[in-house]
Amino acid sequence: MEFVRYIMDTILSEDELKNCVFAVVANKQDIDGAMSETLLWKQLNLIAISKTRPCAIFGTSAMNGTGLFEVLEWILDSISKLSLDEKRDDDKNIGHKDGVKSSIFKKPLRFLKDNLLN
8 A cells, every 4th residue: 555655646746737636446345355435545645635636535346337427426526616716716817837727628527427427
């Protein structure tokens, strides 16, 4: 788990990802002995990550589809909220340093919501 934390910290420290949401997908929850979401939250120290960006963990099972739509829905909602915050900043002429504009999310969000989440 220490190696996973190291990789997460390395990836999340990249400037290009500083405004990104972070979702942990705990797959294989249908298997006996799978690590619980609570234990993963503690082991990965997600409390620290959640202080700097939207962060969540989801127990899933790709075999039966449990939790998969919840992950997508949370990611889409979180990106939408960040996009709205960004739009407010743009309206105030503040903007984000990385230059990402909320409009880049509109088409993919609309497609995913219309085709996958309904």
